Amino acid sequence: xxxxxxxxxxxxxxxxxxxxxxxxxxxxxxxxxxxxxxxxxxxxxxxxxxxxxxxxxxxxxxxxxxxxxxxxxxxxxx
Amino acid sequence: xxxxxxxxxxxxxxxxxxxxxxxxxxxxxxxxxxxxxxxxxxxxxxxxxxxxxxxxxxxxxxxxxxxxxxxxxxxxxxxxxxxxxxxxxxxxxxxxxxxxxxxxxxxxxxxxxxxxxxxxxxxxxxxxxxxxxxxxxxxxxxxxxxxxxxxxxxxxxxxxxxxxxxxxxxxxxxxxxxxxxxxxxxxxxxxxxxxxxxxxxxxxxxxxxxxxxxxxxxxxxxxxxxxxxxxxxxxxxxxxxxxxxxxxxxxxxxxxxxxxxxxxxxxxxxxxxxxxxxxxxxxxxxxxxxxxxxxxxxxxxxxxxxxxxxxxxxxxxxxxxxxxxxxxxxxxxxxxxxxxxxxxxxxxxxxxxxxxxxxxxxxxxxxxxxxxxxxxxxxxxxxxxxx
Numbered sequence: 316x317x318x319x320x321x322x323x324x325x326x327x328x329x330x331x332x333x334x335x336x337x338x339x340x341x342x343x344x345x346x347x348x349x350x351x352x353x354x355x356x357x358x359x360x361x362x363x364x365x366x367x368x369x370x371x372x373x374x375x376x377x378x379x380x381x382x383x384x385x386x387x388x389x390x391x392x393x
Numbered sequence: 394x395x396x397x398x399x400x401x402x403x404x405x406x407x408x409x410x411x412x413x414x415x416x417x418x419x420x421x422x423x424x425x426x427x428x429x430x431x432x433x434x435x436x437x438x439x440x441x442x443x444x445x446x447x448x449x450x451x452x453x454x455x456x457x458x459x460x461x462x463x464x465x466x467x468x469x470x471x472x473x474x475x476x477x478x479x480x481x482x483x484x485x486x487x488x489x490x491x492x493x494x495x496x497x498x499x500x501x502x503x504x505x506x507x508x509x510x511x512x513x514x515x516x517x518x519x520x521x522x523x524x525x526x527x528x529x530x531x532x533x534x535x536x537x538x539x540x541x542x543x544x545x546x547x548x549x550x551x552x553x554x555x556x557x558x559x560x561x562x563x564x565x566x567x568x569x570x571x572x573x574x575x576x577x578x579x580x581x582x583x584x585x586x587x588x589x590x591x592x593x594x595x596x597x598x599x600x601x602x603x604x605x606x607x608x609x610x611x612x613x614x615x616x617x618x619x620x621x622x623x624x625x626x627x628x629x630x631x632x633x634x635x636x637x638x639x640x641x642x643x644x645x646x647x648x649x650x651x652x653x654x655x656x657x658x659x660x661x662x663x664x665x666x667x668x669x670x671x672x673x674x675x676x677x678x679x680x681x682x683x684x685x686x687x688x689x690x691x692x693x694x695x696x697x698x699x700x701x702x703x704x705x706x707x708x709x710x711x712x713x714x715x716x717x718x719x720x721x722x723x724x725x726x727x728x729x730x731x732x733x734x735x736x737x738x739x740x741x742x743x744x745x746x747x748x749x750x751x752x753x754x755x756x757x758x759x760x761x762x763x764x765x766x767x768x769x770x771x772x773x774x775x776x777x778x779x780x
Contacts, residue, residue: 331742350660351675351679351680351683352683352695352698352699352702354680355680355683355684355687356687356695358684359684359687359688362688370523370524370525371523371676371680371681371684372519372520372523372525372676372677373523373525
């Protein structure tokens, strides 16, 4: 499974909604799928599963807004 | 002189910023001149109280040394204990200034804006710990960021990396026209909010409540709505002045309000009301707290973790406003609302009990509005002592 798919699967788990998979360009914050608590869960999981550390202050909601963008940002930090 | 408190202040600022505007329209760099303006404006603001001016200087020296030492340390090591000590040291002057009035009669530590400036210092320490601020910060920029006069008394609370980016952005004469237009627009919106609407609510409604109302209950009820409206227009008006003047100086200070009274729920409200404060607490308190608790597996249950995070956040926010009982009660009330809403949201996600349509949207806004106003009523202090 490629990295992007893994990230999207993780987001499905955290948001508890398959729409993340169906529409990977959906704005997770505007649609209410992800909030600050979900963001922290995501960052903890990203560290545990992929070994990528993203500081909370680095997570900017303007650039980390959609499943595709999050996957892209994480791929850059691999 | 109180910032934005009199016409004299606006006239002096207009004169001081005339060269800024001319340089801006010519597409020339003006930040060096703006730093000089900041020094002059600070002299003007603090000239009437030398004790406060001295407290501001000592505070700034303290923060700058702390930040410089911590950045130098962080290049070599990264101990958690040192980080916590640095955070405590950065909050120390504020804590002392809040506690001191209970012990001695003269407050030697406090000054106008200390609550807001503290956020800037602490934020730099935190971002240094996270590795986002790596290099030593140039002294003049650090000072300019901390002491930037348009936002000195009550925010909006800016962030170093954002501010720094604005400083490096080249602004052409054509682009500056937009800064100028938006800046002036915001300043005039500020006049409308603070000195027309806010003033009218206070003068013709709140001050006249004794004549308008006929019972104790009615008076308190009217006061609750009147005060909520006044608080918004007064503070949003001030914020517009601060942001507008920032724009004239080529700095896009972040917005502080986004139509807070049309919030759909309390979570939405905190994304719209005093935004730079609530985002500060969200990013530097709530998220860090939840991250540590989740990472170290101290608490298994996700609901308990997030609710505890909200309680910590809002109690701290209450304390930050002041140690008076009404602020602590206000914090506890907001924490309760967040926990209650969080529980409801989770319940509703499972059972789909509250449908989403136009009718429920309007109803949500009305319900949220009343809970919010009651919060401000607590905040005003009259909940405890009565109008």
